[in-house]
Amino acid sequence: MRDRRSPESTVSADRSSTPADLPAGYDGRRRWQALGVGLVAAFMTLLDVSIVNVAVPSIDRALHATPSDLQWVLSGYALTFGLVLVPAGRFGDARGRRIGFVVGVTLFTVTSALAGLARSPEWLVIARLVQGAAAGIVNPQVSGVIQQLFRGAERGRAFGLLGATIGISTAVGPLLGGLLIQLGGEEHGWRWVFFVNIPVGIVAVLLGWRLLPGRPTGQPDRHRLDPVGVLLLGIGVTLVLLPLVQREQWQTPWKWILIPIGLAFLAAFAAWERWYARHRPPLFDLRLFALQSYTLGSLIGLVYFAGFTAIFFIYTLYLQVGLGYSALAAGLAITPFALGSAAASAVGGRVVTRLGRPLVATGLLVVVAGLLATFWVLRGEPHQSVGLRTALPLLLAGLGSGLVIAPNQTLALSEVPVPQAGSGAGMLQTGQRIGSAAGIAGVGALFFSTLADTRGDWATAFRHALLLAAGIIALALVAAILDIAGGRRAGRAAAGPSAAGS
Numbered sequence: 252m253r254d255r256r257s258p259e260s261t262v263s264a265d266r267s268s269t270p271a272d273l274p275a276g277y278d279g280r281r282r283w284q285a286l287g288v289g290l291v292a293a294f295m296t297l298l299d300v301s302i303v304n305v306a307v308p309s310i311d312r313a314l315h316a317t318p319s320d321l322q323w324v325l326s327g328y329a330l331t332f333g334l335v336l337v338p339a340g341r342f343g344d345a346r347g348r349r350i351g352f353v354v355g356v357t358l359f360t361v362t363s364a365l366a367g368l369a370r371s372p373e374w375l376v377i378a379r380l381v382q383g384a385a386a387g388i389v390n391p392q393v394s395g396v397i398q399q400l401f402r403g404a405e406r407g408r409a410f411g412l413l414g415a416t417i418g419i420s421t422a423v424g425p426l427l428g429g430l431l432i433q434l435g436g437e438e439h440g441w442r443w444v445f446f447v448n449i450p451v452g453i454v455a456v457l458l459g460w461r462l463l464p465g466r467p468t469g470q471p472d473r474h475r476l477d478p479v480g481v482l483l484l485g486i487g488v489t490l491v492l493l494p495l496v497q498r499e500q501w502q503t504p505w506k507w508i509l510i511p512i513g514l515a516f517l518a519a520f521a522a523w524e525r526w527y528a529r530h531r532p533p534l535f536d537l538r539l540f541a542l543q544s545y546t547l548g549s550l551i552g553l554v555y556f557a558g559f560t561a562i563f564f565i566y567t568l569y570l571q572v573g574l575g576y577s578a579l580a581a582g583l584a585i586t587p588f589a590l591g592s593a594a595a596s597a598v599g600g601r602v603v604t605r606l607g608r609p610l611v612a613t614g615l616l617v618v619v620a621g622l623l624a625t626f627w628v629l630r631g632e633p634h635q636s637v638g639l640r641t642a643l644p645l646l647l648a649g650l651g652s653g654l655v656i657a658p659n660q661t662l663a664l665s666e667v668p669v670p671q672a673g674s675g676a677g678m679l680q681t682g683q684r685i686g687s688a689a690g691i692a693g694v695g696a697l698f699f700s701t702l703a704d705t706r707g708d709w710a711t712a713f714r715h716a717l718l719l720a721a722g723i724i725a726l727a728l729v730a731a732i733l734d735i736a737g738g739r740r741a742g743r744a745a746a747g748p749s750a751a752g753s
Contacts, residue, residue, distance in 0.1 A: 304567055306440075343673035351389075367446040484516075557689050590649060
């Protein structure tokens with residue numbers, strides 16, 4: 252039977268926890284300081300998903316890169332990011348958040364420097380692949396720290412801040428990238444997109460070592476990292492993601508056969524984990540999917556990120572290539588979404604423990620309304636004031652997004668036990684990465700096919716792709732509404748016998 256416990260009941264249980272639940276020395280201000288360090292690192296790593304998009308033309312001119320090279324600079328980061336999330340989360344569960352965080356941020360800082368110093372496309376691609384893996388090591392530690400150090404309503408506020416970080420980093424990347432390129436110049440400005448991570452990373456390493464919780468009490472089980480599970484999951488995720496991130500460069504239709512093969516490896520991973528859990532702690536405990544909050548939150552996250560991430564991909568292309576916007580101007584056009592997301596995330600994190608899943612459904616509805624309003628204001632002939640005309644609709648969509656990302660993550664992880672917080676968060680984020688890649692592939696395919704069919708009508712291509720992105724997000728809304736309706740039916744069914752008995 253699926254778990255129908257509400258987030259409110261989980262919060263009530265959390266509030267009954269005593270300070271003894273927390274690691275020694277983390278019952279005061281230090282928890283929020285640790286979270287602050289984690290959020291800075293998360294912002295830095297998530298920013299690099301989108302900030303490089305606006306630097307592609309400069310990289311092309313400076314390094315004489317081929318289209319394949321540029322594709323790997325962009326998508327290679329996302330591929331390796333998604334590949335290591337679950338193993339890194341399990342590592343943090345078993346060996347402590349501090350060492351995982353410090354190793355990940357150190358590696359990220361070093362590879363950022365190497366990327367900025369690149370003298371050839373191959374050099375840059377390799378640096379980006381390792382940089383993505385480093386980002387994948389860092390992010391589950393941040394979610395794990397929130398699960399480990401916060402309880403009740405405070406946990407909701409902490410996830411609200413993380414949600415704001417995710418939303419802002421995704422949306423503000425093009426703006427910051429455009430600003431750095433303008434300050435550094437067309438020839439070398441793209442290097443500052445990577446160099447800006449170095450001072451931030453150094454500070455995060457020093458403070459992370461000082462503030463984040465260390466190894467769990469007791470000696471770690473040396474078999475807990477489950478190398479067979481790591482291998483099966485890694486192969487499965489790679490095979491699913493590769494044809495998505497290489498959709499433009501691999502022209503053969505045979506590339507899509509990798510997806511069912513990858514799903515077969517993921518099925519083998521599930522079977523292995525089920526067997527392995529009988530003997531030792533697995534890489535990922537499949538029993539988490541028995542929790543409705545976790546399963547539904549993972550599904551909504553996957554579908555929402557498929558639509559959410561694709562919007563910025565097609566909008567940046569439309570503005571820079573279709574309308575000739577500079578990198579900075581394109582970034583400014585996306586800023587209203589970032590501002591709305593930041594504001595609503597802080598509010599959503601505070602009220603999610605009281606409102607639960609209806610808050611997420613409301614946010615999804617507002618996002619869809621904002622995207623449809625964006626479609627409406629762009630009807631007719633293309634116009635150079637596109638950025639101004641879309642400011643209010645994108646602000647509305649951003650407000651809705653802030654009520655989705657953080658609250659959904661809070662609800663998804665609300666019943667995950669702390670010893671599994673890292674791997675649980677890692678699997679949740681892996682789904683988001685797969686959703687992002689699938690969304691960009693699907694929405695991007697419609698965008699480019701419409702562009703070809705209309706002989707270069709960028710405005711029409713953008714509007715059609717925008718409708719598809721809104722439709723994908725509407726699917727997440729349907730899932731949330733069905734869950735709310737199902738929960739109410741279950742509540743009435745449970746109340747019926749009680750009323751009859753009284």
